[in-house]
Amino acid sequence: MPQLALTEAVFYILLSLQKPLHGYGIIQNVGELSNGRVKLAAGTLYGALNSLVEKGWIDALPENPESRKKEYVITKNGQAVLKEELDRLSELVDNGKRILGGN
Amino acid sequence: MRRVIHKIFWVWQLEKEQAWINEMASHGYSLEHAGRLTFEFEETEADLYTYKTLFLKGWADSEENRKYMKFLEEMGIKVVCFINYPGACWVYTRALKADYPDGIDLFSDIDSKINGMKAMSGYMIFVMAMTLFAALLNLWCAIGRDYFSPINFICSISMFVLFTLATIATVRIFVNMGKLKKERTIHE
Numbered sequence: 001m002p003q004l005a006l007t008e009a010v011f012y013i014l015l016s017l018q019k020p021l022h023g024y025g026i027i028q029n030v031g032e033l034s035n036g037r038v039k040l041a042a043g044t045l046y047g048a049l050n051s052l053v054e055k056g057w058i059d060a061l062p063e064n065p066e067s068r069k070k071e072y073v074i075t076k077n078g079q080a081v082l083k084e085e086l087d088r089l090s091e092l093v094d095n096g097k098r099i100l101g102g103n
Numbered sequence: 104m105r106r107v108i109h110k111i112f113w114v115w116q117l118e119k120e121q122a123w124i125n126e127m128a129s130h131g132y133s134l135e136h137a138g139r140l141t142f143e144f145e146e147t148e149a150d151l152y153t154y155k156t157l158f159l160k161g162w163a164d165s166e167e168n169r170k171y172m173k174f175l176e177e178m179g180i181k182v183v184c185f186i187n188y189p190g191a192c193w194v195y196t197r198a199l200k201a202d203y204p205d206g207i208d209l210f211s212d213i214d215s216k217i218n219g220m221k222a223m224s225g226y227m228i229f230v231m232a233m234t235l236f237a238a239l240l241n242l243w244c245a246i247g248r249d250y251f252s253p254i255n256f257i258c259s260i261s262m263f264v265l266f267t268l269a270t271i272a273t274v275r276i277f278v279n280m281g282k283l284k285k286e287r288t289i290h291e
Contacts, residue, residue: 007212007214007291008212008291009211009212022177023174023177023178024177024178024179027178038211039211040211041208041209041210041211041215042174042175042178042180042207042209043209043210043215043219044209044210044211044212044215046171046174046175047215047218048215069177070174070177
């Protein structure tokens with residue numbers, strides 16, 4: 001079965017976790033990547049991070065004793081999912097451009 | 104300077120309560136503690152904080168809720184106080200207005216908004232069932248026996264009023280949830 005489309009929030013979270021980041025860092029990174037368009041709310045991020053850990057797409061790293069903030073990083077499975085989603089999005093963009101005549 | 108205000112908000116008036124607390128904050132009174140009928144404010148500079156009241160399933164000190172509150176603290180959203188009710192808790196949080204100028208929004212997509220509403224609607228159904236049971240029990244005690252009991256009759260009427268208000272609030276939640284579900288068919 002082909003993978004279901006990811007939500008925008010999940011796509012950007014996976015993209016942000018190429019390096020370990022804590023929750024606030026993810027929100028800031030997603031904001032920067034999307035030029036401020038996507039503003040992740042704390043409750044939405046919390047639910048998404050828990051679901052992604054359960055699915056094995058990201059790992060929760062041991063808590064840093066200095067900052068006492070939990071960091072997350074993408075797993076191999078997560079990378080594969082992200083790549084598949086990128087292919088799906090490319091297909092959408094290519095078809096859109098072909099039919100509407102854009103470049 | 105501390106200011107104590109006695110005020111009642113029912114379980115379905117979470118947003119109204121939050122709007123009132125934020126209005127107090129805009130006048131320089133920041134919430135420091137809330138009880139079931141009492142709100143304690145500390146005089147601070149106006150608009151220093153923005154507040155958000157949360158409904159959470161389970162008690163505030165459950166492992167899951169403690170993890171969630173710790174996560175919120177990492178986001179700069181601090182827990183001011185909480186009140187435990189049977190099977191749920193109300194949590195009063197705040198953040199610096201400078202960090203959250205548009206207020207604290209906990210859900211930024213439709214699915215998480217729907218999940219938040221589902222949890223609230225489940226609890227409201229529980230409240231409806233309890234108030235209806237209390238209303239019917241008091242009604243039976245008032246008129247179902249050999250003598251008429253005015254106290255039970257008044258209690259029964261009060262419970263029916265609460266049941267009706269809870270029902271209206273629950274219907275509103277379901278209507279809003281329906282609108283969001285419809286929206287989700289075309290948008291995320």
